[in-house]
Amino acid sequence: MKFSDKAWSPYLAGVLIGLLQIPAFLLINTALGTSSSYVTVSGTVASFFDPGIAGIDYVAKHLSGAKNWWQVATVAGIALGAFVSSRLSGVRRSGVSPVWGRALGTRSTAVRMILAFVAGFLLLLGARIADGCTSGHGISGMAQLAISSFVTVGAMFAGGMIVALFLRKV
Amino acid sequence: MSVLTAVVIGVSMGFVFGFALEKSRVFEPGMIVGQMQLRNFIMLKVFLTAVITGLIVIGIMHGFFAVKLVPKPLLYGANVLGGLILGAGITLAGACPGTVAAQIGAGYKDAWVILVGGLLGALTFSYLEPTLKPVLLSGGPGKLTLDKVVDMPFWLLALGFALLLIIVLVLFERRRPWSEDIGENYDGLSRNS
Numbered sequence: 001m002k003f004s005d006k007a008w009s010p011y012l013a014g015v016l017i018g019l020l021q022i023p024a025f026l027l028i029n030t031a032l033g034t035s036s037s038y039v040t041v042s043g044t045v046a047s048f049f050d051p052g053i054a055g056i057d058y059v060a061k062h063l064s065g066a067k068n069w070w071q072v073a074t075v076a077g078i079a080l081g082a083f084v085s086s087r088l089s090g091v092r093r094s095g096v097s098p099v100w101g102r103a104l105g106t107r108s109t110a111v112r113m114i115l116a117f118v119a120g121f122l123l124l125l126g127a128r129i130a131d132g133c134t135s136g137h138g139i140s141g142m143a144q145l146a147i148s149s150f151v152t153v154g155a156m157f158a159g160g161m162i163v164a165l166f167l168r169k170v
Numbered sequence: 171m172s173v174l175t176a177v178v179i180g181v182s183m184g185f186v187f188g189f190a191l192e193k194s195r196v197f198e199p200g201m202i203v204g205q206m207q208l209r210n211f212i213m214l215k216v217f218l219t220a221v222i223t224g225l226i227v228i229g230i231m232h233g234f235f236a237v238k239l240v241p242k243p244l245l246y247g248a249n250v251l252g253g254l255i256l257g258a259g260i261t262l263a264g265a266c267p268g269t270v271a272a273q274i275g276a277g278y279k280d281a282w283v284i285l286v287g288g289l290l291g292a293l294t295f296s297y298l299e300p301t302l303k304p305v306l307l308s309g310g311p312g313k314l315t316l317d318k319v320v321d322m323p324f325w326l327l328a329l330g331f332a333l334l335l336i337i338v339l340v341l342f343e344r345r346r347p348w349s350e351d352i353g354e355n356y357d358g359l360s361r362n363s
Contacts, residue, residue, distance in 0.1 A: 005193065006356050007193065007194070007195050007352050007356055008190075008193035008194055009194075009348060010194045010196065010212050010215035010216040010219065010348050011215065011219045011339075011348075012190075012193075012194075013190040013191070013193055013194030013196065013216050013219070014190075014194070014215065014216045014217070014218070014219020014220040014222070014223060015219055015220075015223045016186060016187075016189075016190040017186075017187060017190050017191075017216070017219075017220040017223070018219065018220040018221070018222065018223020018224045018226075018227065019223060019227065020183050020186060020187060021223075021224045021227050021228055021231075022227055022231070023179065023183055024183070025228065025231055025237050026231070026237065027171075027179055028171075028176065028179065029238070029240075030240055031228075031240050032183075032187075032224075034266075034267045034268035034271075035267040035268075035292070038267065038288050038289055038291070038292035039292045039293075039295075039296055041289060041292075042289040042290070042292045042293040042296070043292075043293070043296055045289075046293055046296075053296070053297075056296060056297070056299060056300060057300075058296060058299040058300070059296045059299075062296075064173075065173070066171045066172065066173050066175070066176035067176070069173050069176055069177055069180070070176035070177065070179060070180040071180065072177075072180070073176070073177040073178075073179075073180025073181045073184060074180040074181070074183055074184035074187065075184060075267075075268065075271045076180075076181060076184060076271070077180060077181040077182065077183060077184015077185045077186075077187065077188060078184045078185075078187050078188035078191065078268055078269075078271035078272050078275065079184075079188060079271040079272065079274045079275035080181065080184065080185050080188060080275060081184060081185035081186060081187060081188025081189035081190075081191070081192065081272075081275065082188040082189070082191060082192040082197060082271070082272035082273075082274075082275030082276045083188075083275035083276065084185070084189065084275075085188070085189045085192035085193055085275075085276075086192055086275065086276045086277065089193075091276075091356050092276065092277050093273075093276045093277035093278045094277050094278075094279065095278070095279055096199075096278060096279060096280045097198065097199040097200055097264065097278060097357060098200070098355075098357065098359060099198075099199045099200035099203055099204075099264065099357065099358070099359055100199065100264075100280075102359070103203055112280055113280060113283050115262055116262075116263060116280040116281075116283040116284045116287065117283050117284070117286065117287040118262065118287065119259050119261075119262035119263035119264075119265075119284060119287065120259070120263055120270070120283065120284035120285060120286065120287025120288040120289075120290075120291060121259070121287040121288065121290055121291035121294070122255050122256070122258050122259030122262065122263075122291065123256060123259030123260060123263050123265070123266070123267055123270075123284070123287070123288050123291060124259075124267060124287075124288040124289070124291035124292040124295070125255055125259075125291040125292075125294060125295055126251075126252045126253065126254070126255030126256030126257070126258070126259055127252065127256045127259075127267055128252070128291070128292055128295035128296075128299075129248050129251055129252030129255065129256075129295065129302070129306070129307075130248055130249050130251075130252025130253050130255075130256055131242050131243070131245070131248065131249075131252070132242055133256060133266055133267045133268070134217070134260070134266035134267070134268065134269075135266070135267070135268050136242070137242065137253075138217060138221070139217065139220045139221055139224060140224065140240075141241060141242055142221045142224075142225075143220075143221050143223075143224025143225045143228050143328070144224075144228060144239050144240070144241045144315060145225075145241075145315045145316035145317055145324065145327060145328060145331070146241035146242055146244075146313070146314070146315050146316075147244045147314045147315065147316060147319070148241065148242045148243060148244040148245065148249050148313075148314070149241070149242065150316075151244070151246060151249040151250060151253065152249040152250075152252065152253040152256075153253070154253065155249065155250045155251075155252070155253025155254045155256075155257065156253040156254070156256050156257040156260065157206075157257060158253075158254065158257060159253060159254035159255065159256065159257025159258045159260075159261075160205075160206040160257035160258065160260045160261040161206050161207075161208075161257070161261075162257075162258070163206070163257070163258045163261040163262060164203060164206035164207045164261045165207075167203065167207070167261070169207060169209070170200060170203050170204055170207060170209065170359065
């Protein structure tokens with residue numbers, strides 16, 4: 001296991017991610033999560049155009065405070081960590097993954113970009129309705145034995161697998 | 171805690187998170203679509219290992235050091251509907267809300283578009299939330315956890331569940347070694363399929 005390796009065992013990566021619960025609980029009094037940061041960032045940007053958005057309680061409680069900006073910083077840190085890791089190993093990516101040519105049956109960048117936009121929209125609409133994503137409900141909720149998280153993760157894999165049936169085999 | 175301190179902690183924790191996501195290759199869209207088609211199991215292995223580690227450390231922190239849990243409230247309608255939409259998004263994005271950032275860091279260009287779509291999805295939910303609240307986001311039994319349902323100490327059930335998941339992963343790894351799923355170009359794709 002070296003920093004310059006192109007791939008580590010999924011078990012090593014999983015342990016590292018799971019250990020992040022220690023600083024999350026002890027320093028921030030919360031569990032690992034990522035999706036509510038999208039509310040913080042989009043709400044902050046939107047408040048310049050529509051100051052009334054801060055009147056929505058749900059938005060107001062996401063706009064300020066250490067916990068909210070901790071999560072935004074975590075997501076930014078993820079990009080930084082992945083950037084440095086890919087630099088150290090030399091596996092840099094560009095354009096789109098070849099999986100999309102296989103799964104969609106077309107190499108059109110326009111098709112992929114439209115789908116990526118729709119997918120991103122669904123990703124966060126769903127995560128916010130369920131009150132958490134793969135990290136908040138998945139990694140953190142299941143580790144706290146929360147029934148809401150078992151239900152959400154079950155639905156998440158069901159939804160993902162149903163949609164995957166409509167893609168070509170990769 | 172000041173926002174600045176929280177941000178420094180967040181960036182440091184995110185750095186480790188992103189480093190682990192990139193090194194495990196689980197941020198690759200090929201891994202995610204492959205997992206959802208049951209052709210690739212890297213995602214499940216990283217995910218369950220993170221859950222197991224979390225069960226152990228949270229079990230110890232809560233059970234022996236009285237650290238407070240923060241489970242989310244149970245709302246069957248919202249959890250099922252939201253989970254289904256989230257899952258559809260994960261397959262079509264080839265990413266989760268957190269791994270989108272790893273894709274950006276690693277260089278994938280479509281990840282920026284996923285990010286913008288995600289911000290608009292979150293904003294749309296924010297505007298809809300007051301309307302959805304009475305129909306979908308209220309009521310329910312509250313922050314219910316499995317230890318309360320079966321009336322067992324949290325730490326005991328958490329460590330027991332962790333042990334069960336470890337056994338499942340060890341047996342599964344014997345049948346399907348992780349190295350088979352990495353792919354020649356580290357993107358989860360086999361050369362011809």
